Amino acid sequence: MEVMELVNRYINNSNLIIEIIRRNIMKRGYPIYIPNKALYGWIDEDFPRDGEYFFYTGLMYQMAPYIERIVNMLQKLRSGVLFKVINILNRVVDVSRFSSKPSHEEVMKMHKIIRNIYSLVYRSGLSVWYDPSIDKYAGVLLYEFGLMDDLKIYAERISDALSSMGVNKIVTIDPHTTYMFKKVFPSLLENYSIEAYSYLELIDEDIFVGSSAEQNKFVIHDPCYYARGVGVFSEPRKLLDRIGVEYIEPKFNRVDTYCCGGPVESLSPLFSAKIGVKRLGMLVDTGADEVITMCPICMANFRRVSKEVNIIDLSELISKYIK
Amino acid sequence: MSGLAELRREILRDVLKCSYCAMCEWVCPTLDVESNNRLYGPRGRVNLIASYFREGVDIGILKESIYTCLVCMACTRQCPAGIDIAEDIRKFRLFLDGGNGVG
Numbered sequence: 001m002e003v004m005e006l007v008n009r010y011i012n013n014s015n016l017i018i019e020i021i022r023r024n025i026m027k028r029g030y031p032i033y034i035p036n037k038a039l040y041g042w043i044d045e046d047f048p049r050d051g052e053y054f055f056y057t058g059l060m061y062q063m064a065p066y067i068e069r070i071v072n073m074l075q076k077l078r079s080g081v082l083f084k085v086i087n088i089l090n091r092v093v094d095v096s097r098f099s100s101k102p103s104h105e106e107v108m109k110m111h112k113i114i115r116n117i118y119s120l121v122y123r124s125g126l127s128v129w130y131d132p133s134i135d136k137y138a139g140v141l142l143y144e145f146g147l148m149d150d151l152k153i154y155a156e157r158i159s160d161a162l163s164s165m166g167v168n169k170i171v172t173i174d175p176h177t178t179y180m181f182k183k184v185f186p187s188l189l190e191n192y193s194i195e196a197y198s199y200l201e202l203i204d205e206d207i208f209v210g211s212s213a214e215q216n217k218f219v220i221h222d223p224c225y226y227a228r229g230v231g232v233f234s235e236p237r238k239l240l241d242r243i244g245v246e247y248i249e250p251k252f253n254r255v256d257t258y259c260c261g262g263p264v265e266s267l268s269p270l271f272s273a274k275i276g277v278k279r280l281g282m283l284v285d286t287g288a289d290e291v292i293t294m295c296p297i298c299m300a301n302f303r304r305v306s307k308e309v310n311i312i313d314l315s316e317l318i319s320k321y322i323k
Numbered sequence: 324m325s326g327l328a329e330l331r332r333e334i335l336r337d338v339l340k341c342s343y344c345a346m347c348e349w350v351c352p353t354l355d356v357e358s359n360n361r362l363y364g365p366r367g368r369v370n371l372i373a374s375y376f377r378e379g380v381d382i383g384i385l386k387e388s389i390y391t392c393l394v395c396m397a398c399t400r401q402c403p404a405g406i407d408i409a410e411d412i413r414k415f416r417l418f419l420d421g422g423n424g425v426g
């Protein structure tokens with residue numbers, strides 16, 4: 001029962017946590033503090049400053065290691081009084097700055113994933129371009145918390161900035177940002193005309209050498225917001241088939257996938273971890289050595305609950321086979 | 324009618340379609356995390372929302388139930404009554420937050 005007692009304590013403080021996150025997003029443009037270097041340090045070459053598709057990272061991969069840290073910090077805060085103090089403090093300074101920092105390696109790993117995805121779309125022959133000043137967090141948590149008034153203001157800001165730079169097509173790299181641009185913004189904003197595609201929809205299969213040399217057994221985990229949210233689940237499988245990577249389908253796959261537990265990590269970290277353990281158990285029970293994910297939130301939540309299982313991003317695996 | 328009242332009606336009309344069949348429960352990741360307490364599953368959440376609007380419920384219990392939902396949409400696909408379960412829960416969070424945006 002201990003876990004439920006803790007969950008209750010967190011939920012009772014939920015409006016305080018929501019307020020901290022809301023204020024950060026609206027005032028600072030991100031839910032938790034992340035140094036600029038971590039957000040944009042993955043850029044290691046001169047990207048084209050003009051093109052057909054804007055490469056929109058939505059900052060989720062960059063944030064994932066930091067989210068893991070702040071969730072650990074929240075997990076340690078048990079008293080309501082402390083939460084209140086923190087909330088007052090957060091009006092002046094961003095309290096998420098005080099959590100411990102992820103290791104350099106973790107941050108670099110995420111940067112490498114983003115660069116891999118960029119190569120995948122670039123090598124597919126798309127005219128992609130990038131400009132860090134308009135690549136922003138898409139307001140995912142405002143949406144999940146139901147803060148629609150704030151979200152509307154926030155989304156307008158994002159969409160105006162994109163339009164002012166002439167963007168009308170974007171490539172997204174994580175399921176949550178993809179869902180915001182494909183499903184949420186069109187119903188929320190008037191005069192919204194941005195076409196969004198997940199990178200998985202745009203990769204040209206012919207860029208790969210079709211002869212996998214993988215010894216390990218893989219299992220595939222679909223993120224909810226790709227599979228059920230925007231109907232992207234056959235695309236990654238086609239790519240793996242093309243390369244010849246064998247993978248196992250777990251119990252609950254494709255549109256019937258099972259959530260990693262990540263979405264409630266900020267409001268009830270322990271509850272979230274319990275779900276992570278359950279899903280990871282199903283994945284490992286297939287006999288696989290490695291778990292293929294396609295979402296930084298899934299990856300972070302699985303990593304948080306197990307250091308032993310090897311969790312990889314689909315892009316890491318497939319980009320090894322670009323011709 | 325104010326935005327909040329309209330939203331209330333929209334959600335209530337949807338959740339009242341529930342026939343307690345429980346077809347949504349087996350896919351819900353939060354249902355058996357600790358106890359198998361029905362309030363941590365879609366059917367419980369849908370009916371707690373209905374009770375909140377009609378007769379009022381304990382706000383502590385309500386928050387635990389509503390804010391532990393992952394909005395993962397697994398349940399929505401299962402419901403034979405066509406209730407947009409995950410979306411109703413997400414929208415309902417507006418009420419718990421004092422109606423940001425529709426007040």
Ligand code: SF4
Nearest residue numbers: 351392393395396398
């Ligand atoms: S959306 Fe919420 S109620 Fe529905 S299956 Fe997911 S966690 Fe359960």
Ligand code: SF4
Nearest residue numbers: 341342344345347402
């Ligand atoms: S499946 Fe639909 S009708 Fe059946 S219990 Fe769940 S919410 Fe109610």
